[in-house]
Amino acid sequence: MDDAVWITGIGMVTPLGNSLNNIAKNVLAGRSATRQVFDRQGDNLVPFVGAEVDLVPVPTTVDPISFAALPKMQQMALWSAATALDDAGMRQDVDQLRIGIVLGQGGEWYRQWLGDWQRHGDLIRHPERKHETLVTFVQSELGLAGPSASVGSACASANFALELGRQWVRRGLVDICLAGSSEIACPITRANFHNLRALSRNLADPEHASRPFDAERDGFVMGEGAAIFVLESASSARRRSAVCYAEVAGFGASSDAAHMVIPSENPVPAAAAMQAALASARVEPHEIDYVNAHATSTTVGDRAEARALRLVFGSDTTKIPVSSTKSMTGHLVSAAAAIEAVICIAALQRQAIPPTINLDHPDPDCDLCHVRNQAIDAKVRVTLSNSFGFGGSNTSLVLKKVA
């Protein structure tokens, strides 16, 4: 198809590894990255369950000392964008190409203001001072000359970023586009979710705290990381014999229009997003080989998604494998869809489906074709990845294996 858009480069930093190979190996082995972490609150260190990145590698051509001084969010985004361009073999072409960048974002400002405040800054009270967005930072560091945008639909942000990037490539607005997201586990965000009673409090057994679809779940675990993709037209990628990880084949989005925080009990809007994604990818529901579910490990969210999946897949629900890899990575919030796209690519590449770990007692209200606790080998040609967010945003992304 002439207007097909391929992923020809990936850069990532995650609690389960900083390369596609490492992430694939770890998720297919069912390894958990969740552990006890601590947030500094005044003079106290307060324990939570989290899945965090310990050390962000330094990209080549970046001065290690200045890199070390950057906030972690910027480090993760810069590493991921630079390695994605390297991976696509395009770093040296930056001057010749119109390269766009779209990053999924959430609470960019309160995170930036908090980070500044933790470094004894006072940026929040000085609006006249420069507030650089993550996107413009990466753009400037890598010398990218194309259009840029931050997009935010909470936990669905990165799916929107991938789709916006795809459309920019299709419309010829850019030669290639970097798209993805970077997310840190900000203490204020964590406190916010804790006070909503959305976080797991299972400090005694943190590796088993994230349990999507399990009857004994008690909330989600916040993760952090980044994944950024190079999106390129299939014709351009073919011309230069580029490696293709997957085709970004379809996208759908809708809104619950119900509540700012709580997912709607009505499965129809979320189902509509999935159906729109399938329609735009020109695939029938039964052609989906793997669903990477949004399921975060909250009762209301997991059940709402299960209802929507049953609505879309009907009698095929019992045959189409579903897993939530947040059981291993934690929930990367605005970067969740980006890391889950990486995992879908791993499934396409390895012809294996990662499991939902800690799924010991499936919630009877989440009656799906679960891949429980152990990866399975399978023919995987088309994947569907759901990401839903605050503000009632529902998104679904279809990736296809390119022969």
Added chain:
Amino acid sequence: MDGIDKDVAVFPTESSPDLTAIVVAAASAAYRLREIAPLRKLPPAYPGVELSGHFLKHADEQTIVALAAIQRATQRYNIDPRNLAGWGIIAAPRYIGRLTGANVLYKFPRGGTSAVAPHIVAQCSLHSVSGAASIALGMQGPNVGVGGGEWAIGDGVMAALTLFEIVRVPGVWLLLTEFDCEPVPDEEGRPQNDPTCHAVALALMPGSAGASPSQMPGEAANSQLTLRPGSHSKSLRANYPEPTVAEIAGCIDAAERGLPARWACWLPWGGRIEMRLAAAELLLPQEALPQDVLPQDALTRAA
């Protein structure tokens, strides 16, 4: 206001056609910070949408003013949002959540986790304005926030004009919001100044890519929002002045006074946004708005 210059003809390159939308309704709202608190008790009321009286209690100021701008547009053009249930919403706020954030930074080191209100992520993030608007209007098309900082207007326009391709929505509400000078919070997050929060609501329908005004239907040809993609030459990355929401509101005000109005700005990467508005009475009437909405079709099938 920046006029439409002759040198636009330099752009775009052949490979990147213009993106154009028809502006079918436009309105603006502006409130001083101290005027916003009373609005929290007056959530918008649209037929068929049940909102709690507390809907705006924790909303960011930019959300509240954006909803006021939509309300002006729906009233002025007699638009019933129920007929636009499948439309998308793109909102481009700027530095959302500064006052709430300052208050959290004051309380957090003293009170820890329990001092953080559980609303900050939902109400002070990039998605918050679009999410609240989708709920207030009962719209089940996609909603997404864009921009957030400098050049948010450019991000918003570009995303809105691209959204038609993404999900083939029949229309998009584009909401642009910002304070004209940012609120300056004190130690505890209380405002020390009284800036004005501006919002613009544009109801957009897809236009043909690269179409000339004469190819647009009817009088709507005179009301368009266009993105002209620029050259990728780095030498063209100039320090253009950043556009403001107040400038666009000024253009809308001119149209409301019965004057044809235009506004344009360059983007840092070489693209250009141009908006022409016909005199307000020439914008498309409610009956001309598309009633068939793709997501609704999907919903019906799903049900």
